[in-house]
Amino acid sequence: MAFTITQLCTDCKDISCTQVCPVDCIYEYTGDDPSIPKNMLLIDPDECIDCNACVPECPWEAIFENEEVPDVFKDDIELNAKIMDQPRIVPERPADMTNPTPEEVQTNKEKYGYAD
Helix, strand or coil: CCCCEHHHHHHCCCCCHHHHHHCCCEECCCCCCCCCCCCCCCEEECCCCCCHHHHHCCCCCCCCEHHHHHHHHHHHHHHHCCCCCCCCCCCCCCCCCCCHHHHHHHHHHCCCCCCC
């Protein structure tokens, strides 16, 4: 079992999750493969230890345990796995980054057809 970052992270990349991950398994892709997005974070499922530390830290509510990934985001499980053995970095969160408002989070969910 592992966790998956869903498309709700696309263009958001809050990066709070990387700061609490005890094994640094959350990455930003830095390679050239167009099938791997650079505008969202991804979890390496082989490195994830299922600690759940990242879930409450994500203000965009974009991270789910694999078995709990909503149907609309099921393809994101495979997308996250693409980060394995790829060029990548663990990004650091800028000190001046602010959290989204509840309204921004809801608008982002609606953009992807997800209503929790």
